[in-house]
Amino acid sequence: xxxxxxxxxxxxxxxxxxxVGERWxxxxxxxxxxxxxxxxxxxxxxxxxxxxxxxxxxxxxxNGIFERVRYQERPERYEYRLTPKxxxxxxxxxxxxQWGDTYVSPTPPRRLRRKSDGKPVRxxxxxxxxxxxxxxxxxxxxx
Amino acid sequence: xxxxxxxxxxxxxxxxxxxVGERWxxxxxxxxxxxxxxxxxxxxxxxxxxxxxxxxxxxxxxNGIFERVRYQERPERYEYRLTPKxxxxxxxxxxxxQWGDTYVSPTPPRRLRRKSDGKPVRxxxxxxxxxxxxxxxxxxxxx
DNA sequence: AGGGTTCAGTTGCTTCACGCAACTTGCTAT
DNA sequence: ATAGCAAGTTGCGTGAAGCAACTGAACCCT
Numbered sequence: 001x002x003x004x005x006x007x008x009x010x011x012x013x014x015x016x017x018x019x020v021g022e023r024w025x026x027x028x029x030x031x032x033x034x035x036x037x038x039x040x041x042x043x044x045x046x047x048x049x050x051x052x053x054x055x056x057x058x059x060x061x062x063n064g065i066f067e068r069v070r071y072q073e074r075p076e077r078y079e080y081r082l083t084p085k086x087x088x089x090x091x092x093x094x095x096x097x098q099w100g101d102t103y104v105s106p107t108p109p110r111r112l113r114r115k116s117d118g119k120p121v122r123x124x125x126x127x128x129x130x131x132x133x134x135x136x137x138x139x140x141x142x143x
Numbered sequence: 144x145x146x147x148x149x150x151x152x153x154x155x156x157x158x159x160x161x162x163v164g165e166r167w168x169x170x171x172x173x174x175x176x177x178x179x180x181x182x183x184x185x186x187x188x189x190x191x192x193x194x195x196x197x198x199x200x201x202x203x204x205x206n207g208i209f210e211r212v213r214y215q216e217r218p219e220r221y222e223y224r225l226t227p228k229x230x231x232x233x234x235x236x237x238x239x240x241q242w243g244d245t246y247v248s249p250t251p252p253r254r255l256r257r258k259s260d261g262k263p264v265r266x267x268x269x270x271x272x273x274x275x276x277x278x279x280x281x282x283x284x285x286x
Numbered sequence: 287a288g289g290g291t292t293c294a295g296t297t298g299c300t301t302c303a304c305g306c307a308a309c310t311t312g313c314t315a316t
Numbered sequence: 317a318t319a320g321c322a323a324g325t326t327g328c329g330t331g332a333a334g335c336a337a338c339t340g341a342a343c344c345c346t
Contacts, residue, residue, distance in 0.1 A: 011243075011252060011253060012240045012244045012251050013240045014173075015243040016240065016247060017169060018247075021166070023333080024333095027157060030154065034283065039293070049335065049336095050295070050335090051295085051334085054295055055332095074342060075292090075294090075342045075343085077293060085246050088246070090268075091238040091241065091266055091267075091268065092235065092238035092239045094238070095234040095237075095238040095266065096235045097154070098235075099234065100156060100158040101155045102231065103207075103231070104159060107286070109154060109155070109285060110155070110284065110285055112281055112283055113281070113282060113284060114270060114276050114282075115280050119271060121269070121276050123238065123267070123268060123269075124234075124269045125234065125255075125265070125266060130273065130274070131273070133264050138233075138256070138257060138258065138264055139255070140176060140177065140254070140255055142252060143252060143254055166304080181323085182324070183321090186323095191305095193323085193325085194304085194325070194326080195303085195304060218313045218321090220323070221323075
């Protein structure tokens with residue numbers, strides 16, 4: 001997606017995609033979850049054009065998903081770190097990864113697991129008590 | 144994102160975004176969850192250019208996310224319905240919606256709830272027993 | 287002092303995707 | 317006969333993405 005708005009779309013999905021829906025943006029965020037922080041790291045890892053990377057990082061900072069932090073002076077060098085807002089994209093990325101694991105990747109190259117005991121972690125729909133909810137038992141209602 | 148591949152990205156997120164990462168694609172899927180099925184419905188609801196809509200629908204069918212179903216003969220007319228693969232994008236859309244609700248939309252216009260009792264439904268990271276997992280307690284490991 | 291390297295971009299140019307509006311096809315209704 | 321509807325298709329202009337070379341500020345080596 002481009003950075004145009006999805007005008008008239010009064011939906012949080014559209015609002016979210018205005019911020020992270022452009023080409024490369026979610027992959028940059030995923031790279032950040034994998035520990036990458038620097039321009040060169042993102043560029044080499046993704047093979048993205050440098051001008052486009054510069055553009056995306058600027059927008060991500062502008063939108064509060066990354067912060068630009070100086071990590072050395074003389075010469076001034078900056079790196080990019082996820083903010084709490086950016087870190088909260090983990091769920092959306094995990095959901096996309098899970099779908100990709102199920103339907104696209106024959107053998108998923110990475111997995112989420114709990115550090116403490118190594119058990120696999122997945123994304124699920126739950127009620128306020130944490131009880132899983134059947135997909136068929138869900139409705140999407142206007143407020 | 145465009146329909147090019149994210150070559151060299153051996154990640155399910157990249158694989159998933161190759162199928163649903165183009166501009167408009169996820170909004171079309173979201174529209175389908177809201178009950179829309181026909182070309183004209185999508186077009187009017189989204190305000191998307193007709194050639195682009197035609198292109199996206201064709202790719203979504205090609206990728207098994209929608210199926211093209213004839214709903215009348217003379218003249219032949221087709222509509223688009225989510226397949227199980229497409230319906231499984233619900234989680235990713237819900238996660239994006241939740242993030243948008245939290246950080247972008249002041250007052251979310253729509254909510255997910257359980258049909259049977261009307262309780263709100265949210266997306267969460269859980270272990271195999273359905274127990275919630277702390278975000279800080281998660282690691283992303285290569286297989 | 288001069289030449290090479292690193293990092294974070296910027297610039298210029300080309301190619302490709304998107305937006306827009308008009309047109310087409312096959313059929314029905316008046 | 318003409319108008320209308322639904323699902324596209326076509327042609328053309330604009331804007332975003334890809335590519336590679338360049339910049340600037342500092343460091344390192346001989």
